[in-house]
Amino acid sequence: MSDIADKAAEQLEQLNIKDEQQNAPSSTGSEGQQSDSNSTSLYVGDLDPSVSEALLYDIFSPIGSVTSIRVCRDAITKTSLGYAYVNFADHEAGKVAIERLNYTPIKGRLCRIMWSQRDPALRKKGNGNIFIKNLNADIDNKALYDTFSVFGNILSSKIATDENGNSKGFGFVHFEEEAAAKEAIDALNGMLLNGQEIYVAPHLSRKERDSQLEKTRANFTNVYVKNVPLDTTEEEFKELFEKPGKTSSIVLEKGEDGKLKGFGFVNYENHEDALKAVEELNNTEFKGQELYVGRAQKKYERMQALKQQYEATRLEKMAKYQGVNLFIKNLDDSIDDEKLKEEFAPFGTITSTKVMRTENGKSKGFGFVCFSSPEEATKAITEKNQQIVAGKPLYVAIAQRKEVRRSQLAQQIQARSQMRYQQATAAAAAAAAGIPGQFMPPMFYGVMPPRGVPFNGPNPQQMNGVPPQQFRNGPMYGMPPQGAPQGGFPRNGNNANQFYQQKQRQALGEQLYKKISAKTSDEEAAGKITGMILDLPPQEVVSLLENDELFEQHFTEASAAYETFKKEQQQQQQESEAAPQA
Numbered sequence: 001m002s003d004i005a006d007k008a009a010e011q012l013e014q015l016n017i018k019d020e021q022q023n024a025p026s027s028t029g030s031e032g033q034q035s036d037s038n039s040t041s042l043y044v045g046d047l048d049p050s051v052s053e054a055l056l057y058d059i060f061s062p063i064g065s066v067t068s069i070r071v072c073r074d075a076i077t078k079t080s081l082g083y084a085y086v087n088f089a090d091h092e093a094g095k096v097a098i099e100r101l102n103y104t105p106i107k108g109r110l111c112r113i114m115w116s117q118r119d120p121a122l123r124k125k126g127n128g129n130i131f132i133k134n135l136n137a138d139i140d141n142k143a144l145y146d147t148f149s150v151f152g153n154i155l156s157s158k159i160a161t162d163e164n165g166n167s168k169g170f171g172f173v174h175f176e177e178e179a180a181a182k183e184a185i186d187a188l189n190g191m192l193l194n195g196q197e198i199y200v201a202p203h204l205s206r207k208e209r210d211s212q213l214e215k216t217r218a219n220f221t222n223v224y225v226k227n228v229p230l231d232t233t234e235e236e237f238k239e240l241f242e243k244p245g246k247t248s249s250i251v252l253e254k255g256e257d258g259k260l261k262g263f264g265f266v267n268y269e270n271h272e273d274a275l276k277a278v279e280e281l282n283n284t285e286f287k288g289q290e291l292y293v294g295r296a297q298k299k300y301e302r303m304q305a306l307k308q309q310y311e312a313t314r315l316e317k318m319a320k321y322q323g324v325n326l327f328i329k330n331l332d333d334s335i336d337d338e339k340l341k342e343e344f345a346p347f348g349t350i351t352s353t354k355v356m357r358t359e360n361g362k363s364k365g366f367g368f369v370c371f372s373s374p375e376e377a378t379k380a381i382t383e384k385n386q387q388i389v390a391g392k393p394l395y396v397a398i399a400q401r402k403e404v405r406r407s408q409l410a411q412q413i414q415a416r417s418q419m420r421y422q423q424a425t426a427a428a429a430a431a432a433a434g435i436p437g438q439f440m441p442p443m444f445y446g447v448m449p450p451r452g453v454p455f456n457g458p459n460p461q462q463m464n465g466v467p468p469q470q471f472r473n474g475p476m477y478g479m480p481p482q483g484a485p486q487g488g489f490p491r492n493g494n495n496a497n498q499f500y501q502q503k504q505r506q507a508l509g510e511q512l513y514k515k516i517s518a519k520t521s522d523e524e525a526a527g528k529i530t531g532m533i534l535d536l537p538p539q540e541v542v543s544l545l546e547n548d549e550l551f552e553q554h555f556t557e558a559s560a561a562y563e564t565f566k567k568e569q570q571q572q573q574q575e576s577e578a579a580p581q582a
Contacts, residue, residue, distance in 0.1 A: 039116070040067075040093075041086070041116040042085065042098065042113055042116060043083065043113065043114045043115070043117075044083060044084045044085070044111055044113050045083040046110060046112045046141075047071075047080065047111060048109050049079055049080040049082065050107060051080065051107055052071065053071055053084070055106070056071070056084055060101070063088075064089065064090065064093025064097070065090070066087065066088060067089050068085075068087045070084060074566065074570055075569065076417050076569055077524050078524075079566070081570055098115075102142075102145070103145065110140070110141060112156075112158065114155055114156045127178050127181075128176060128177060128178045128180065128181040129175075129202070129203040130172070130175070130181050130185060130202055131170065132144070132170060132172070132188075132198055132199065133198070133199045134198050134199050135170060135193065136193065136194035136195060136196045138194055139159065140159060141158060144158075144159055144171050144173065147188075148173045148184055148188075151180045151184040151187065152175050152179070152184075153177070154173060154174065154175060155174045155175065157173040157174070160172075181202070188200045217295065219271045220271060220296070221267055221268045221269070221270065221273075222265060222295070223241075223267070223274050223278060223296060224292075224295070225241070225266060225281075225292065225293050226291075227263075227292050228264060228291065229287040229288065229289050230262060232252070232260065232286075234250075236287075237264065238250050241266045243280075244276040244277040244281070245268050246273065247266055247269065248268065248269050249266075250264070250267075251264050252264040265296055277293060278293050281293045322374075323374035323377060324370055324371045324372065324374055325369075325399040326370070326371070326397065326399060327366065327368060327396070327398070327399040327400075328340070328366060328367050328396050329365065329394070329396075330365060330395050330543075331365050331366060331367060331390075332392050333363045334390050335363065337354060337355050340355055340367055341369070343384070343389060344380055344384065347383065347384075348372060348373065348375075348379065348380070350369060350371060351370045351371065352368075352369075353367065353370070365549070381396050381397060385397070406557070406564050407564065409557070409558065409562075409564070409565075410561050410562075410564040410568060412532065412561070413528060413562060414565060416531070504538055508534060509530060509534050512530045512541065513526060513530045515545070515551060516533075525559070528562055529555065529559060532558045533554050533555075
């Protein structure tokens with residue numbers, strides 16, 4: 001850090017200490033807003049993770065007297081959560097900061113500045129909050145803010161984006177006054193913005209939207225018709241659907257070539273006639289085809305229905321293959337589907353076998369075997385796990401879904417972090433009590449087996465301060481085979497053997513860390529990923545150090561688990577920040 005940055009950091013630290021001593025209003029809580037005349041605290045969001053308090057001080061201090069700055073960080077990893085709070089000595093300085101700095105770039109990202117809000121309940125009331133959809137992809141946060149700011153003081157505005165930062169086509173604007181929100185709705189709803197007609201309406205909570213949807217379902221008037229014969233005329237269609245009752249509009253959808261698409265919509269003047277049309281005309285034959293007639297659904301409803309249908313199919317499939325589908329790893333290149341089936345055929349009826357291959361047809365070294373019953377699968381695990389086939393020891397276990405494995409790995413990281421915290425707390429307490437330094441037993445990490453490999457990590461009973469059930473339910477890809485070793489290094493074994501194992505572990509760990517740190521600049525992540533992979537059996541660690549494809553597979557799985565863990569921690573941190581301060 002430069003001398004200027006050092007000086008700024010030192011000055012900022014003194015300001016923060018002074019601010020705490022004076023019990024000045026520090027900003028806590030979630031992303032919220034309050035612009036009353038007494039507020040001096042600003043929320044600064046959408047920050048690059050590398051933005052520090054010193055940099056923010058350099059940016060905000062020229063505007064007015066800054067009393068404190070705090071970048072919110074993850075409680076465990078200490079990485080930035082992407083937002084901070086800046087406290088000024090007076091309200092006017094904060095107001096000027098919003099006017100000058102809102103949506104200006106900080107380290108390549110446009111920051112978002114709002115008045116901070118201590119009480120999240122005020123923000124959740126939603127007064128003055130509006131929803132805008134059908135936005136052009138070119139509309140960003142600043143353009144949205146500039147468009148709506150003419151109607152009144154804006155507390156916050158934001159475009160919804162996907163994981164790549166691209167606009168989803170909708171956003172939100174929160175006005176200080178509800179009257180300003182109503183004026184913006186009346187003026188802009190249905191207007192063209194960058195060539196697209198936008199929809200502007202009061203923002204409704206999920207509960208309100210669901211309630212409104214239920215009312216629409218119960219009193220629908222719009223009917224959707226499909227499987228319409230392509231030679232149907234509008235007169236024929238109209239004649240058929242006017243029988244149940246009076247209609248306000250009838251539309252047969254057509255393509256650009258003027259030909260029918262095979263579906264249409266009929267809107268009745270009252271709900272009773274629409275319901276009668278569905279009951280009388282659904283599944284009836286019209287010109288040789290069976291019509292489908294039902295309540296017209298919005299896109300959101302259709303997506304929800306498809307999602308539920310997919311989830312039901314997925315759960316059914318999982319239940320069907322639960323306990324019978326095996327994951328087999330460390331296959332020799334000579335093993336194909338037929339040979340894999342021959343190896344496992346003695347244990348029962350096989351319904352399918354598959355060796356996974358690259359686009360070029362080369363074996364990936366793993367595959368799946370599905371039996372007809374769980375008993376047969378269990379027997380195969382017991383007999384075939386660690387058995388040498390084509391010169392390689394097989395790893396056999398129950399197959400699990402990717403999200404299950406990642407969730408278990410995330411639990412593993414959390415348990416390990418908790419254990420480290422407990423050890424550090426105990427050491428600090430001992431030091432405070434004047435107790436001489438005591439021997440702290442070596443800290444074991446959880447296991448990060450490859451896909452389907454049984455949990456062969458340290459014995460849960462040997463974990464220091466961690467409940468055994470955390471590891472029994474913890475990071476394993478499949479059920480451990482019967483008789484498989486469950487312990488790590490034996491406590492009461494030969495001393496020379498223990499020393500050799502520790503030295504071997506240390507040497508492997510150094511090699512692993514070199515490979516992993518070359519793939520990520522995050523030292524924290526590199527250390528945690530190394531810890532997970534290192535708890536595999538030594539012979540397997542050696543194998544993945546020699547096989548780049550195998551190493552890449554392990555690294556990808558462990559990285560995904562670490563990211564899942566970080567997101568969960570960030571969410572917990574944000575929820576904690578959002579809680580009203582006593």
